[in-house]
Amino acid sequence: MAYLLFFQIFLFSLIKIAPFSDAWGKEGHFMVCKIAENYLSEKASRAVSDLLPSEAGGDLASVCSWADEVRFRYRWSSPLHFVNTPGVCNFKYSRDCHNSKGETDVCVVGAINNYTAQLQSYGGDSSGNDLSESLMFLAHFVGDVHQPLHAGFAADEGGNTITIHWYRRKSNLHHVWDVNIIETAMKDFYSDDLNSMIEAIQMNITDSWSDEIDQWQTCRSQSVACADKYASESIKQACDYAYKDVEQDSTLGDDYFYSRLPVLEKRIAQAGVRLAAILNVIFCGDSAVSK
């Protein structure tokens, strides 16, 4: 019996520490949703509270990693967290947005479009869709698509198969962008306080990036969510920053950290502002976020 219990605990701990690198870490998603909350219109904010499950306690940010928690229960949702290109630095929906079986629309860009459309039925006929889940998926996937390596190369699974050392610790390139850069920034600059990091990013939005905010929220297709554009930017940044000067077994340290952190912080800002903009349009038909 004791053996069995020990074995169960062992198994459980294995599950807990298994490398899980397919999304911004919890911190990344939390920051995106916290920033979005600051820009929600009153009407959107009311609709969001109405749709949130009770365990969220009225706070969108608290359920922004829910989609990662259900990845194994909802196996079909696993390919919705990313998109891969065939080794090129641009994104093309018809070429890239499919799962490993070639089924079209099954990628993070298709998912954002799909959940945006579902949420637009709020207040009317939701055709049997659970709009609470649609909201939690949308909030999560808008975060994911902004992580440059969530639009990476298929051959290395968005950097997952590129083993590197982050300073002295073994990691992989995808995990560096999901978790390690944020962790190091928290430790070095923000006394391990996530709220300080959010405040710093927020300050940049109202200050040095304020002129760019209008442009962040629009795209040529004038669709509610400009998911194609977000993925195009990500694969470009994956090439220009994430993959750049990195090889199998590279050691990444200060040079990489200091030059990539500003890129990552801006992606979190863009994801937050855009998530709010999308929700504002969905729930009020308003144009989105003003400075």
Ligand SMILES: [Zn+2]
């Ligand atoms: Zn994810």
